[in-house]
Amino acid sequence: MERTLAFRRAVARRMLIAAGVVGSVAIGCGDDSPAGGSGGGTGGAGNGGESQGGNNVGGDSAGGENAGGDSAGGENAGGNNVGGDNAGGNGGAPEGGNAQGGDGQGGGIQNGVERCFQGGIVPCPTLAEAEIMYPCTNDLELVLDWISGPTTNKNMECCYQVDVSAPGNPECAVIGRPLLFGDVPQRADVRPGKSWGVAGRQTPDVSGLAATDRAELARAWADDAAYEHASVASFSKFSLELIAFAAPAHLIAAAHEAALDEIRHASLGFALASAYAGQPLSPGELSAARTIECASTLEALAAAAVREGCVGETLAALVAGAQGAVATDTAVRAALGSISDDETRHAELAWRTVAWAIEVGGASVKEAARAAFDGAILAIENATPSAERAHHAHGRLSGEEAQAERLRGIREVVLPAMYALLG
Numbered sequence: 001m002e003r004t005l006a007f008r009r010a011v012a013r014r015m016l017i018a019a020g021v022v023g024s025v026a027i028g029c030g031d032d033s034p035a036g037g038s039g040g041g042t043g044g045a046g047n048g049g050e051s052q053g054g055n056n057v058g059g060d061s062a063g064g065e066n067a068g069g070d071s072a073g074g075e076n077a078g079g080n081n082v083g084g085d086n087a088g089g090n091g092g093a094p095e096g097g098n099a100q101g102g103d104g105q106g107g108g109i110q111n112g113v114e115r116c117f118q119g120g121i122v123p124c125p126t127l128a129e130a131e132i133m134y135p136c137t138n139d140l141e142l143v144l145d146w147i148s149g150p151t152t153n154k155n156m157e158c159c160y161q162v163d164v165s166a167p168g169n170p171e172c173a174v175i176g177r178p179l180l181f182g183d184v185p186q187r188a189d190v191r192p193g194k195s196w197g198v199a200g201r202q203t204p205d206v207s208g209l210a211a212t213d214r215a216e217l218a219r220a221w222a223d224d225a226a227y228e229h230a231s232v233a234s235f236s237k238f239s240l241e242l243i244a245f246a247a248p249a250h251l252i253a254a255a256h257e258a259a260l261d262e263i264r265h266a267s268l269g270f271a272l273a274s275a276y277a278g279q280p281l282s283p284g285e286l287s288a289a290r291t292i293e294c295a296s297t298l299e300a301l302a303a304a305a306v307r308e309g310c311v312g313e314t315l316a317a318l319v320a321g322a323q324g325a326v327a328t329d330t331a332v333r334a335a336l337g338s339i340s341d342d343e344t345r346h347a348e349l350a351w352r353t354v355a356w357a358i359e360v361g362g363a364s365v366k367e368a369a370r371a372a373f374d375g376a377i378l379a380i381e382n383a384t385p386s387a388e389r390a391h392h393a394h395g396r397l398s399g400e401e402a403q404a405e406r407l408r409g410i411r412e413v414v415l416p417a418m419y420a421l422l423g
Contacts, residue, residue, distance in 0.1 A: 007321035011344055012413040015314055018351035019421040110164050112147060116157035117189060124150035124158035125192070132219045132277060133190040134160075139167040140184075177262075177308045177346065178227070179234040179288060186288035187226040190273070196225070196282045197271025202331040204275050204394060213391065218277035220388075220396050225269025226283055228262050233289040234308070235259035241295045247356065254349045261342040268335040275331075276394075299368035302357040306372035309350020311380070311414055317343035318409040319402065327395035336395050355421060366422060373418050380406050 117134045125133050127146045136142055141164035149160030178185040206214060239255035266283070274280045295301040320343055324336035358366045383406075386399030397405075 004322045004325040007325070007340070008318055008408070008412060011314065011317055011321070011347070012416065014344060014348055015310075015351055015413055015417040016420055018348040018355070019417040020355050108166050109144065110141075112161055113164060114159055115141075115143070115162050115164065116153055116155075116159040124152060126150075127160070128215075129192060130158070130160060131215065132222055132273075132281070133192075135219055135223055137164060138184075141165050141167050177231045177234045177238075177258075177313055179230040179237070179286070181288040181291070181293070185227075185230070186286065187230040188283035188286040190222045190226055190281050191284045192279055193282050194280055196229075196267050197274050197280070202334060204272055204329045204331045206276060206278075209276075214276045214278070216389065217391055217394050217396065218273050218281075220273075220391075221269050221276060222273035222281055225266050225273055225281075228265035228269055229283045230286060231262040232259050232266065233286060233292070235262060237292050237294060238305075240292075241301050242353070244294065245298050245301060245357075245360075247353070251349065251353055251356065254345075258342075258346045258349060261346070265339050265342065268338065272332065272335060298357055298361040299365050302354050302361070302365045303368045303372035305350045305353045305357070306369050307376045309347055310354060310417070311373065311376040311410075313343055313347040313350060314414055314417075315380075315406050315409045317347050318413065319405055322401075322405050323395045323397060326392040326397065328393045329395070332393075332395040351417060351421065358421070370422055373414075373422075377410055377414065380410055 115134075115137050117130075117137075124130075127149065130150070131143070131146055134143065143162050143164055145163040147161040147163065149162075150158045151160075153159050180186065209217070235255050235258045239252055239259070242252045242255055270281055270283070295304060317340055320336050320340035324333055324340055327333045327336060354369050358369065383403060385403040388396070388399045388402070390396060390398040390401065
């Protein structure tokens, strides 16, 4: 609990600095604040995206150091994923995962319907493999049960008879900075084959795990890895947008560095997923990357940075820290420690970007950012916790824990930084 609280405090401080607050900052402490937090350098970033001074304050890592005087009231809870993106076992939108056979997209559970997913895999995945590779459809329906299949259709897609939830299931959301096509998050399918996992990397201890637990963990980590893979393309897109609007060099450099971080995150995720699945897993094609849609105005760039970074990645950093705090497996803790640190820097980049955009673009950009904060926060507050089971030792948390951590992150980190940024 103390490690999660300390990490949340450190993130709160860093986001306030990135939002333009200079010097030492104190946020009101809650009852669960440990006595006498220490450490925590000051330093600041001016509005307009000036280089950060003293960002790396005590307690930045998930290791549980205190961040001087920063608060984060509220109880600890392991959290899982960002901006309504319930993690573990969540799914994305596999390309080509369109509903077939005119089943329609009703408002509730549909039983015994056909769903098809991107082809190109010969042979198509078995039912057991499909459960890991295709957790959700293109309409963000959670696949509840795999009944039969596979068959192939005229488009050479792999088709299955399944039971699915209503579209927009909270377990079918994204981790990290999404790659959007329209408003739909995109990700590649997960495929058996040579893993993206780094050769020789420490692997989790799977001895003693039941087959069902291993399958759940493989699905959860593979899904996270697929979204980290998509984030590589998202940051590449972001760097193009920054160049288009004459952003300062340090923001553009940070965007490219973040893309490299996401490659490493994807590699870590696929290595873990492969270990739990007992076979190498890797991403397939990400066809949405062929038709990237860049922001056409500075207002649009700022609004996207708010949704995807200031809210999404700030919460992703908190979630990864909370996951790491409950994990006991050595390999999982090491992976989450790296991811939580990187996601914190990515969130800082978003806050600095919005501060720069407001300085350059003025009132219209500020209002676009304010509206984006309102929409993103409301979506999180209205989200229904997923039904995901906790696997704390292996860094996975329940849906209720996830939602609790996101709500605390909004209250204790996002809102104070938003007020500092927008006034």
